[in-house]
Amino acid sequence: MPEPAIRARGLVKWFGEGEARTLALNDVSVDASFGEMLYIVGPSGSGKTTLLSVLSGILRPDAGSVLLEGVDIWRLGGNELADLRLNKIGFVFQDYHLFPRLTTAENVAIPLILKRMAWSDAIAESLKQLDAVGLKNRAELPPVKLSGGEQQRVAIARAIAGQPDILILDEPTASLDGDTGHAIVGFVKRNILNERRCIVIVTHDSRIYEFATRIMNMENGRLSGPEAGAPV
Amino acid sequence: MKGILKLAYKLLVNDKPKFRALLVGISFAVFLMIQMTALFAGILKRASATVFNLGASMWVVDPSLQTPAYSIGMPDYVLDFVRSLPGVRYAVPVYSGGALVKLDDGTYQSVSVVGLDDASLLGRPPLIEGRIDDIYGENAFIAVKDAEFAKLHSPHLGTEFQVNDHRGVIVGIARVPSGGLFGIPTLYTTYKRALEYIPNPRFTTSYVLVETKSPRDVAYVQREVRALGYLALTRDEFVDRISAFYKFQTGIGLNILLMTVMSFLVGLSISGQTFYSFVVENIEKFGALKAMGAKSRELMLMILFQAAFIALTGYGLGVGFCTLVIALAKLRIPDYAALITYWNLAFALVMVAIIAVISSYFGVRRVLRIEPFDIFRT
Numbered sequence: 001m002p003e004p005a006i007r008a009r010g011l012v013k014w015f016g017e018g019e020a021r022t023l024a025l026n027d028v029s030v031d032a033s034f035g036e037m038l039y040i041v042g043p044s045g046s047g048k049t050t051l052l053s054v055l056s057g058i059l060r061p062d063a064g065s066v067l068l069e070g071v072d073i074w075r076l077g078g079n080e081l082a083d084l085r086l087n088k089i090g091f092v093f094q095d096y097h098l099f100p101r102l103t104t105a106e107n108v109a110i111p112l113i114l115k116r117m118a119w120s121d122a123i124a125e126s127l128k129q130l131d132a133v134g135l136k137n138r139a140e141l142p143p144v145k146l147s148g149g150e151q152q153r154v155a156i157a158r159a160i161a162g163q164p165d166i167l168i169l170d171e172p173t174a175s176l177d178g179d180t181g182h183a184i185v186g187f188v189k190r191n192i193l194n195e196r197r198c199i200v201i202v203t204h205d206s207r208i209y210e211f212a213t214r215i216m217n218m219e220n221g222r223l224s225g226p227e228a229g230a231p232v
Numbered sequence: 233m234k235g236i237l238k239l240a241y242k243l244l245v246n247d248k249p250k251f252r253a254l255l256v257g258i259s260f261a262v263f264l265m266i267q268m269t270a271l272f273a274g275i276l277k278r279a280s281a282t283v284f285n286l287g288a289s290m291w292v293v294d295p296s297l298q299t300p301a302y303s304i305g306m307p308d309y310v311l312d313f314v315r316s317l318p319g320v321r322y323a324v325p326v327y328s329g330g331a332l333v334k335l336d337d338g339t340y341q342s343v344s345v346v347g348l349d350d351a352s353l354l355g356r357p358p359l360i361e362g363r364i365d366d367i368y369g370e371n372a373f374i375a376v377k378d379a380e381f382a383k384l385h386s387p388h389l390g391t392e393f394q395v396n397d398h399r400g401v402i403v404g405i406a407r408v409p410s411g412g413l414f415g416i417p418t419l420y421t422t423y424k425r426a427l428e429y430i431p432n433p434r435f436t437t438s439y440v441l442v443e444t445k446s447p448r449d450v451a452y453v454q455r456e457v458r459a460l461g462y463l464a465l466t467r468d469e470f471v472d473r474i475s476a477f478y479k480f481q482t483g484i485g486l487n488i489l490l491m492t493v494m495s496f497l498v499g500l501s502i503s504g505q506t507f508y509s510f511v512v513e514n515i516e517k518f519g520a521l522k523a524m525g526a527k528s529r530e531l532m533l534m535i536l537f538q539a540a541f542i543a544l545t546g547y548g549l550g551v552g553f554c555t556l557v558i559a560l561a562k563l564r565i566p567d568y569a570a571l572i573t574y575w576n577l578a579f580a581l582v583m584v585a586i587i588a589v590i591s592s593y594f595g596v597r598r599v600l601r602i603e604p605f606d607i608f609r610t
Binding site: 056058082084085086089093095099102106112114116118122 | 236239517607
């Protein structure tokens with residue numbers, strides 16, 4: 001069996017202290033494979049975002065391990081972990097976090113600039129990514145001039161600009177109307193997902209469930225659902 | 233790394249309101265600091281005008297003398313003593329004092345009178361009209377053409393006036409390196425004539441101008457003169473002495489210092505507050521950068537670059553604006569005392585660097601403490 005893109009075992013994460021101490025992840029284990037679009041669904045406060053953060057090297061767990069393409073990420077140093085995120089993972093944040101003072105093209109170029117690509121080369125590459133998401137004609141505009149759906153596509157273009165193997169989307173349809181959200185996720189499935197890429201989506205939007213390869217349910221810090229490779 | 237710096241540059245410059253506020257804060261502070269210190273430098277230079285204009289390399293003065301604004305006469309034996317020292321090539325007396333001249337229209341004008349040694353005329357100013365030998369003529373005076381020249385009704389060769397019921401005639405017009413501090417015209421004449429025309433106390437030698445045979449003799453002459461109870465100062469030592477007087481024994485130095493400190497604090501508060509709010513407003517974006525894989529040192533570099541860029545740009549604008557203001561002021565007031573030197577430019581640059589460091593420190597600290605996880609939680 002090919003190595004999974006993500007392999008997490010026995011993840012535990014506590015927040016707070018004393019009486020306010022909360023168990024956000026309760027012995028969570030999950031695999032995510034290349035070529036699949038894995039959904040992690042559940043109500044607010046169930047631990048979805050915490051799990052996402054642990055899997056992507058942003059939040060250190062109190063126990064457990066995470067292997068990204070065979071690399072135990074929580075044994076890496078701070079700079080190595082940052083490099084791993086930069087080279088292996090693309091993020092689409094819930095609020096997009098596009099820089100309002102930069103053009104759309106400059107926003108998309110950010111991961112490439114962080115990878116030390118020359119500015120002009122990074123802009124040229126970002127234009128290709130914008131073209132791929134159908135927004136090349138918006139390249140010179142600031143994000144505030146774009147609609148919600150367009151901003152989401154810019155965020156996706158930025159996330160894939162560095163050709164990451166793993167794409168993380170946090171509530172991608174939260175700020176969008178039903179049709180737009182549906183169209184965006186459909187676009188991601190058709191154009192971004194491939195056999196060398198793994199996509200993990202955290203959502204509680206049932207309107208986009210049809211695009212999932214596999215759906216796992218998060219509740220009270222516990223994850224349940226079909227194993228990797230099992231049919232939805 | 234260039235790309236990251238360009239990113240930092242665009243984030244800063246494209247935030248036009250904050251960028252302008254930062255530039256205004258820094259350049260205003262620089263303008264004030266340079267203006268204050270330039271004024272003070274100009275005052276100090278004017279205060280030592282006598283020293284620069286007479287140009288002697290060594291001065292023997294009364295130990296109580298702190299500024300040429302008032303002269304303290306020395307007895308004749310001081311001159312004789314200095315001349316007798318083996319290391320002295322020559323020594324001449326100079327008179328410096330004030331007088332009241334009556335002009336052709338009957339009005340009176342205070343003047344500063346310098347009486348040059350009759351034999352050598354050491355310390356004579358360069359003439360732009362007339363001949364120096366004419367100073368030996370009857371009632372002869374040389375007028376200095378500076379900003380105060382008009383107060384003598386802009387005399388020409390042959391203009392007559394009265395000094396203490398004595399007739400005076402302008403036989404030369406001169407230019408000197410530095411205008412005086414007190415805004416009164418200066419007249420040169422011979423030592424003998426100065427004593428004759430102007431009422432004097434018992435001791436009339438204001439300074440003894442000395443030229444030693446070699447630099448090695450300077451210390452010897454100073455020692456011998458000190459033993460006599462007087463002071464022998466090199467030109468630079470005399471200038472420093474005068475500067476110290478104005479810096480520490482008048483209110484000028486303290487007031488200028490206070491104004492400069494306040495300017496610094498104004499610049500720091502505007503810049504610090506604006507820069508910090510710039511960082512805080514973008515804190516989620518910096519967190520997103522961290523989540524994407526930016527390292528803490530890269531974010532720190534971005535902020536430091538932004539602070540340095542703002543500091544240097546504001547400094548340049550402040551210097552340019554101050555220079556322009558001083559140039560315009562000198563068009564209106566030819567003798568405007570402000571003097572921009574390398575020292576006050578360097579001082580302002582250091583102050584701006586401190587502002588940049590302090591302003592960026594809090595921003596850097598804030599950015600380094602961001603947790604990317606907070607981006608997901610918002």
